[in-house]
Amino acid sequence: xxxxxxxxxxxxxxxxxxxxxxxxxxxxxxxxxxxxxxxxxxxxxxxxxxxxxxxxxxxxxxxxxxxxxxxxxxxxxxxxxxxxxxxxxxxxxxxxxxxxxxxxxxxxxxxxxxxxxxxxxxxxxxxxxxxxxxxxxxxxxxxxxxxxxxxxxxxxxxxxxxxxxxxxxxxxxxxxxxxxxxxxxxxxxxxxxxxxxxxxxxxxxxxxxxxxxxxxxxxxxxxxxxxxxxxxxxxxx
Amino acid sequence: xxxxxxxxxxxxxxxxxxxxxxxxxxxxxxxxxxxxxxxxxxxxxxxxxxxxxxxxxxxxxxxxxxxxxxxxxxxxxxxxxxxxxxxxxxxxxxxxxxxxxxxxxxxxxxxxxxxxxxxxxxxxxxxxxxxxxxxxxxxxxxxxxxxxxxxxxxxxxxxxxxxxxxxxxxxxxxxxxxxxxxxxxxxxxxxxxxxxxxxxxxxxxxxxxxxxxxxxxxxxxxxxxxxxxxxxxxxxxxxxxxxxxxxxxxxxxxxxxxxxxxxxxxxxxxxxxxxxxxxxxxxxxxxxxxxxxxxxxxxxxxxxxxxxxxxxxxxxxxxxxxxxxxxxxxxxxxxxxxxxxx
Numbered sequence: 359x360x361x362x363x364x365x366x367x368x369x370x371x372x373x374x375x376x377x378x379x380x381x382x383x384x385x386x387x388x389x390x391x392x393x394x395x396x397x398x399x400x401x402x403x404x405x406x407x408x409x410x411x412x413x414x415x416x417x418x419x420x421x422x423x424x425x426x427x428x429x430x431x432x433x434x435x436x437x438x439x440x441x442x443x444x445x446x447x448x449x450x451x452x453x454x455x456x457x458x459x460x461x462x463x464x465x466x467x468x469x470x471x472x473x474x475x476x477x478x479x480x481x482x483x484x485x486x487x488x489x490x491x492x493x494x495x496x497x498x499x500x501x502x503x504x505x506x507x508x509x510x511x512x513x514x515x516x517x518x519x520x521x522x523x524x525x526x527x528x529x530x531x532x533x534x535x536x537x538x539x540x541x542x543x544x545x546x547x548x549x550x551x552x553x554x555x556x557x558x559x560x561x562x563x564x565x566x567x568x569x570x571x572x573x574x575x576x577x578x579x580x581x582x583x584x585x586x587x588x589x590x591x592x593x594x595x
Numbered sequence: 596x597x598x599x600x601x602x603x604x605x606x607x608x609x610x611x612x613x614x615x616x617x618x619x620x621x622x623x624x625x626x627x628x629x630x631x632x633x634x635x636x637x638x639x640x641x642x643x644x645x646x647x648x649x650x651x652x653x654x655x656x657x658x659x660x661x662x663x664x665x666x667x668x669x670x671x672x673x674x675x676x677x678x679x680x681x682x683x684x685x686x687x688x689x690x691x692x693x694x695x696x697x698x699x700x701x702x703x704x705x706x707x708x709x710x711x712x713x714x715x716x717x718x719x720x721x722x723x724x725x726x727x728x729x730x731x732x733x734x735x736x737x738x739x740x741x742x743x744x745x746x747x748x749x750x751x752x753x754x755x756x757x758x759x760x761x762x763x764x765x766x767x768x769x770x771x772x773x774x775x776x777x778x779x780x781x782x783x784x785x786x787x788x789x790x791x792x793x794x795x796x797x798x799x800x801x802x803x804x805x806x807x808x809x810x811x812x813x814x815x816x817x818x819x820x821x822x823x824x825x826x827x828x829x830x831x832x833x834x835x836x837x838x839x840x841x842x843x844x845x846x847x848x849x850x851x852x853x854x855x856x857x858x859x860x861x862x863x864x865x866x867x868x869x870x871x872x873x874x875x876x877x878x879x880x881x882x883x884x885x886x887x888x889x890x891x892x893x894x895x896x897x898x899x900x901x902x903x904x905x906x907x908x909x910x911x912x913x914x915x916x917x918x919x920x921x922x923x924x925x926x927x928x929x930x931x932x933x934x935x936x937x
Contacts, residue, residue: 366858366861367762367765367766367820367821367822368822369765369766369769369770369773369819369820369822370762370765370766370769372769372773373765373768373769376769376772391861392861413858415858415859415860415861416859416860416861437757437758437761437762437765438757438758438760438761455761456761456762456764456765457761457764457765457767457768458765
C-alpha cells in the first residue's frame, strides 16, 4: 500500500516512517509538512493511506481532508487531542497516539481494508459508489462511502448529504458536485436533487410528464419533466 | 460594593445616629428642647467624625492593620483616649461661646464621666472598624484559597500541557536514533520542567532566575520539536533575577506564545523575553511572532484569565497585565508589571 506521512514536525515524520519501515506491505511514497505540500503529493502519488497529524500550521488535518474530492483511508496521529477526535461520532475512525506504540501501529495496519493497488497516476476519474468522501458540518465529521449516500439536496449555497440517519451540510454547489459524480451511479433528478441510482426502489409517473422516484428507506423524490426522458432512457424503461 | 463609599456612608450615618441619640437623651432628661443645647452636641459629633477619620488615615499610613492584636490594642486604646479628652473640652468651649456655660461642666464628675463616655463611643467605633477589616481580610484569604485550588487543578490541565509532554516524548523517541546525545539532553530538559511543575504547588513565589531556568528548559524542548521554526532569546537584567514571582506564570505565558503564535506558522517565528526593573516594578515583556485575534483572550481558556486573576490576588491590583499586537514588527506583546516589595 502506498502511504503518505503528513506532520509539521520533521522528527515526528521521521519516527513514523522508521516505524513503517518494519512493515513490508507499507510503501511510504512521500512526506509532507503541511496541507499544501500534502495535496501536491496526493495528486502526484494517489496514496492508499494517509497518516495525518491534526494540528498543523495554516490548515489542520481536517481542513486538508475537506479540500479533497475523494479521500483515501486515513489514520490520524496526534499527541493528545481528545477534543478533535470527538468530532467523529458515527464512523469508526482509527488514530494513533504519539509517541506511537509499534504494536498499536501493527493493529491499525492489519485493520486496513486491503484495496486494489491504485494506478500510479491519478486519472481525473469521476467518483463512484466505492469512493469515500470526507464530510464536515460544524464540529462533526464523517467518512462516507458514496454507496451509502441516498441523495444530495441543494439548499442555498449548501448541499445536504443524506446518509444513514443524518444529513450534514457541505458548502458546495449542486452543479459542481454533479460534474464530479459518475453518471453511471448518480442522476441529476431536478434542480434540487441528485439521487443515488443504486437506492432506487420504485418509479411512478407524476404530473406534467415528470416522475416520482421512491428510494429504499422510503424517501420520495420528484424527477422533473426535462430530466424524466433521460431518466427513462437510463433505467431502460 | 465600593469600599470607600461604604466607609463614608457608615461613618456619616453612624455619627449622625450618635448625635440624635444624645439629643433625644437630653430631651428625655430635661423634657424640653432648646436649640442652644443642641449645638454643642452637633459640633461634638462633627469632631468625632473628623477625629475618627483622621485616625483612619494614620492607621493606614502606619500600617497598623498588619500588627498582631496584642500590639495593636495598646496603640488603639491610647489613641482613642487622646481623642476622647479634647472632644469633651470642645463641647465645654462651644457652650461657653454660646453663653450657656455653667461651672458644673468643669466639675470632676462631669469631666471624668463625659471623657469615659466619649472613650466608649470611640471604642465602639474602633471595634467595628477593625472587625470590618478583619472580616474582609478573612474573606479575601478565602477567595485566595479558592483561586489557588482552581489554579492547582488548572495547572494539571493547561500549565503542564499534556499535548506538550507527549509531543516532547515523541521528539525524544525520534532523537534516540538520530542524535543520541541530544536525546539525553532533551530528557534532562523535560525532567527539569516536570520537576519545577511538581514543586510549583508548594511555593507561592520563587526568584525570577529560577522561573527563567524553567522557561529556558521549556524553550529548549520546543526548539528540538519545532527545529528552525522556533528562534528564542531571553534577556534578564541582574537586578531582575532576584525578584520573586509566582512559579510557572511566565512559563505559561511563553507556552501561550508558542502554541498560538509559532506553532500556527509554517515558517515559524521568533520568541523574545526581556525582563528588567523599572521604578520599583519588575517588567517582563514576552514577544512572539503572530497576530492576536479579537477574541483570543476570552477564547484562550484559563491561561490568560488565570494569570490575570492570580496577579490580582497576589498583588492586590498593583500588578499589570497586557497582551496586544505590535503592528510595527508583526508580533504579539505580552507584558507583565509586578511591584517589588521592599
